[in-house]
Amino acid sequence: MVYEYCVIGGGIVGLATARALLQARPGASVVVIEKEPELGRHQTGHNSGVIHSGIYYAPGSLKAKLCREGAARTKEFCQAHDIPYENRGKMIVATRAEEVPRLEALFARAGENGIRAELIDGAEVTVREPEITGLTGIVVPDAAIVSYRRVLDALAQEITDQGAEIRYNAEPRAITETGDHVGVVLGGESLRARHLIGCAGLQSDRLARLAGMRIKHRIVPFRGEYYRLHARRNSVVNAMIYPVPEPGLPFLGVHLTPMIDGSVSVGPNAMLGFAREGYPKFSLSPRDMGEMLTFPGFWLSMARNIRPGLAELSNSLFKQRYLAACQRYCPALTLEDLTPMTPGIRAQAVGATGEMLHDFLFLQSPRMLHVCNAPSPAATSALPIGDMIAAKLLEAGKARGA
Ligand SMILES: Cc1cc2nc3c(=O)[nH]c(=O)nc-3n(C[C@H](O)[C@H](O)[C@H](O)COP(=O)(O)OP(=O)(O)OC[C@H]3O[C@@H](n4cnc5c(N)ncnc54)[C@H](O)[C@@H]3O)c2cc1C
Structure with missing residues (x-):
């Protein structure tokens, strides 16, 4: 046939x-x-x-x-x-002065893309999400x-x-x-x-x-490592809470996400993976590594993204650093709130000259x-x-x- x-x-x-x-x-x-x-x-x-x-x-x-x-x-x-499914909406929060213009640019982009969004100040951020602090925020009501x-x-x-x-x-x-x-x-x-x-x-x-x-x-794997919040924190947020993304990278930053099962996840980070399908931490596939290391685009991409790459590495290795990234917008979280979850691994295409597609x-x-x-x-x-x-x-x- x-x-x-x-x-x-x-x-x-x-x-x-x-x-x-x-x-x-x-x-x-x-x-x-x-x-x-x-x-x-x-x-x-x-x-x-x-x-x-x-x-x-x-x-x-x-x-x-x-x-x-x-x-x-x-x-x-x-x-x-x-x-x-639940229309929880999303809030993107700027917590540092240098993020404010990037957040405003995102707001302008929402308009260009025809997405409903509202720009709010820091006081309003906390009125809408009492556990969240920020200098300014964007609310996107249709995210679910x-x-x-x-x-x-x-x-x-x-x-x-x-x-x-x-x-x-x-x-x-x-x-x-x-x-x-x-x-x-x-x-x-x-x-x-x-x-x-x-x-x-x-x-x-x-x-x-x-x-x-x-x-x-070539596909370069980026691990997305998550934690699940302790059940006592299941109502810590109503909407999804996102930081302002790093410019130039296709990743959104560690975010707080209410899940459809009632729990709340934190993450994912975006840590370079050494195995495309190896989920346990420190997984390494000789075949995947060999192909990646002999692809010139990989080295060019690493050179371009050395600073965010090191930040991701440190928050992957040290739970305290991961927590610090979340505490910037949700100060109430503690180390005891975070339990590791199975990660996801992203298939990210990288071009021959090192650009992430x-x-x-x-x-x-x-x-x-x-x-x-x-x-x-x-x-x-x-x-x-x-x-x-x-x-x-x-x-x-x-x-x-x-
Ligand atoms: C950590 C993380 C968080 C994300 N969060 C979101 C989100 O919140 N919202 C969103 O919209 N997107 C999100 N994404 C992206 C989204 O999950 C992916 O873009 C989407 O699932 C891709 O679907 P796919 O079918 O291309 O790939 P996959 O789901 O990976 O499916 C590919 C399938 O192909 C099979 N396969 C591979 N090779 C072969 C082969 N040679 N022969 C036969 N079968 C083969 C695999 O076994 C697999 O089942 C996230 C991704 C990750 C990793």
């Missing part, structure tokens, strides 16, 4: 893509290839659970567009599938929280109900694109599909190279499309990302006269 579509990677981007393809072409044969024995083992299952509203992203970027649209679509999807594992499970149910197959414990060993199909060798068997879509998250650059795509970037990146060949950079807010944006991919594949098919 020749499948119409083969999606590699059963994260939220892969499953949202499978769903969009089935909506665009009802009845099409779709197979999802997932290397793990279950869904949600990587980024989609280890994130902050925030439905971002899209305030941070460069106007006109794919992130700005797809996040805004994705936030609304994710909420609709949750309503349709009875998945709880959800469990992306629940969203992933609902997507899996929806696509399998429509006839899609999800194959677990399956990983391509070879991929060959020909004029009329893509061949995929999987362990002992092989399959063919008219189109292949790579949605492999932390392994996306390897998958693209295996498939013969010429790419210049900020926007989503898709690369296409006649019969393949590879998602090459889908960091946060890709969970929020997954539904419109899927639609965009489906539209690109249909367009490519039309151009071939298919």
Whole structure:
């Protein structure tokens, strides 16, 4: 049998893509290839659970567009599938004088991106969130929280109900694109599909190279280490509380996030990882390290980001430093409040000249499309990302006269 579509990677981007393809072409044969024995083992299952509203992203970027649209679509999807989400809103707080102009610039950006937001002074910060202090803040009322594992499970149910197959414990060993199909060798068997879509998250650059795509970037893993607050602190905040992000970096800073299960998480930091899929602290994969250290872009990126890199290292190694980062806006927190949680590991694409790629990146060949950079807010944006991919594949098919 020749499948119409083969999606590699059963994260939220892969499953949202499978769903969009089935909506665009009802009845099409779709197979999802997932290397793990279950869904949600990587980024989609280890994130902050925030439905971002899209305030941070460069106007006109794919992130700005797809996040805004994705936030609304994710909420609709949750309503349709009875998945709880809460519109807690978010407050971004400047705690140092030098952050105030950056916060004001973010407020201007919210306007450009069409996001509802309000600029408030320090007194109002504490009126709205009594445990939070700051010089000034931005309130973004539409940011929400959800469990992306629940969203992933609902997507899996929806696509399998429509006839899609999800194959677990399956990983391509070879991929060959020909004029009329893509061949995929999987362990002992092989399959063919008219189109292949790579949605492999932390392994996306390897998958693209295996498939013969010429790419210049590499994925560099950034650990996002979290703590959970002691249950007595479950009401410490109502909204999500964020610091002003470091300029130039695609990470948002250690934040306080009420989770949909009623607990509150602190984090994530953004610590360089030495293993793409090694979750315990100090995990090291010789293969991942070897590839990273021989990639010139890695060294150029490290050189550019030495100061924030060292700050992240110190707050990863010393709980007291991590706490200090949170106490800048929530002084009441103590060391006893923080219990380590399983981290997440971000797939961050870094270019050959050391730049961290900020926007989503898709690369296409006649019969393949590879998602090459889908960091946060890709969970929020997954539904419109899927639609965009489906539209690109249909367009490519039309151009071939298919
Ligand atoms: C710490 C952290 C916090 C975040 N917080 C948020 C947030 O609050 N809101 C938000 O919108 N986004 C957030 N994100 C980003 C978001 O989680 C990711 O952008 C999104 O989950 C990416 O989905 P994905 O499907 O591309 O990747 P993944 O979820 O990583 O899925 C990729 C899948 O591909 C499979 N795979 C890989 N290689 C192969 C292969 N060769 N063969 C078969 N299968 C393969 C993997 O096993 C995996 O299941 C966060 C990310 C992290 C790490």
